[in-house]
Amino acid sequence: MKLFHHGAHQGVTGSCHQLSWDDGRHSLLVDCGIFQGDEAQKHGGPEIEFPLDGIQSLLLTHVHIDHCGRLPHLMAAGFEQPIYCSPPSAKLLPLVMEDAIRIGFTRSERLIDRFLEAVDALVRPLDYHQWHRIEGDVEIRLRPAGHVLGSTIFEVRLPDGSLVVFSGDLGAGTNPLLNPPTSPPAADLLVLESTYGDRLHPRSDDRQAALESILRKTLQDHGVTIIPAFSLGRTQALLYEMNGIFERLQSEGGQSLLHRVDVLIDSPLASRFTALYDDLQDYWSEEAQHLMKTDDQPLVFENLVKIGDHNEHQDTLNYIARTELPAIVIAGSGMCTGGRVVNYLKRFLDDPRTDIVFCGYQASGTPGQVLQRGAHWLRLDGKKYHVAADVHQLSGYSAHADQADLIEFVDQFESAPKRIRLVHGDYQPKRTLAKKLTEKGYQVDDF
Structure with a gap:
């Protein structure tokens, strides 16, 4: 052979x-x-x-x-x-x-x-x-x-x-x-x-604590957390763990988070993958199948919004910038090489209240890797953008x-x-x- x-x-x-x-x-x-x-x-x-x-x-x-x-x-x-x-x-x-x-x-x-x-x-x-x-x-x-x-x-x-x-x-x-x-x-x-x-990756409880810390910061400073996520796999894992984090935060505060933060999936492909994930529950882990007995929708929670067509995407960008309400955006592509996440970066990179969270591998030469390395500016579609946002690497969420x-x-x-x-x-x-x-x-x- x-x-x-x-x-x-x-x-x-x-x-x-x-x-x-x-x-x-x-x-x-x-x-x-x-x-x-x-x-x-x-x-x-x-x-x-x-x-x-x-x-x-x-x-x-x-x-x-x-x-x-x-x-x-x-x-x-x-x-x-x-x-x-x-x-x-x-x-x-x-x-x-x-x-x-x-x-x-x-x-x-x-x-x-x-x-x-x-x-x-x-x-x-x-x-x-x-x-x-x-x-x-x-x-x-x-x-x-x-x-x-x-x-x-x-x-x-x-x-x-x-x-x-x-x-x-x-x-x-x-x-x-x-x-x-x-x-x-x-x-x-x-x-x-x-x-x-x-x-070596951090332990899973470390990654959850890190994600929770970033989400708390978003709530406190009314900023935007941008998560360039791969539509398949990473998005669904993040939704699953955010569900648990928001439940904990709500129990601490004694009130719903519905009017305090928006969680946006601005990727039609990721939304379609998530729906298919629900249909394929027989292939989930034992832990996830056990959770299904008490939470019939572990990938959906009350403050989750799925963005549809391009017009809705543009309206969402303008709404977040205008209202300055805290928002968590999961959007593709995962390496920031294209897709809707690029528009969020263009709009919010220069705001120090913005957090950018990488949860996966960033290939050499991609905008994601440039941000990951701590660059002070980033070129997108031929134009330079100043980077004032905090950049985080949650390697504990790596699928590898x-x-x-x-x-x-x-x-x-x-x-x-x-x-x-x-x-x-x-x-x-x-x-x-x-x-x-x-x-x-x-x-x-x-x-």
Whole structure:
């Protein structure tokens, strides 16, 4: 067998890996995502530049755009093979694809519908924890990865019996809506993500306390808290924990917060994802399913407002600026590369009462990373904006495993993986994680 990388080998975004066997006559793809930030500049356009000969299927670990965003280009290049994924991913994928097509291809409803029909014809949802035989006399088994709803670890058994495990993106085990990842029993080759291979996340109770502190500040100074959130996963986890925080604040004050603060989801895509999350409660964690017995809507609370079309978005911006009432805004995109969050930044960056809260990875070269590094000004759409806002990094909300989680994932294999290939990480995190794993006796491929 051989493993080729068409993305996320020398960086974090653009995940796309090709596993071949039988002297290269057969192969499968794992993910096909877009490049983001500086990596997008290095790789040029998103067009498919590798041959599709012999590729018999695609395994989709989850529906974040850096893992599935090149699917339209893959299909335009002639790919018509089955796409295997978990049942939740199959439900969520059309929303991601519709958004990606609108941004990168066309706004024609007719063409979008035709493409979504073509995707639907290829998608094959498979149950977790069972072996399934697929094209090329290959067997695959899916395990929850704990990253976002539907995220999957793939075990791949080749015809000669070799076992290859693709971790996809592993969760930190702290998302209240998701069950933590579990390790497969064995692997001849483990393809392991390494996004945070050089750092440790704060404990979950620390992150909740930090978020609560920021929300209290917003209430006190009548400012605006802007949370650039990924529409899938992070938004739903934040809503779940805000629900609990607001309940505590209300019990302390003895009154409703309805007229004291607005919580706004200004992302139609995030709102649609949240509705689908509700429909997929069977895949939630035990904790979240238990909460459902006492709170039938843990992702909805009384001061939550969902913003619809562009006119409503503009009206909301003007309303917040005019009334100076406290507001908490969750808006995409998560790295501030576009979307409605950019308009909030333009309007409120120069106000010292503004708080900007990052809850996830910010790729190199993105506006989010510039703010994260403490810049005093930010260029948006060609114009410079002064930064007077406080910028916070709540890394405890990261959907990615940290160094300790990644090492624990490897340690919990019943038989140690024979080889490990690190992907989906910048050079320093990969180097640090490789050193730690090598010190524990694991064989890590050069990169």
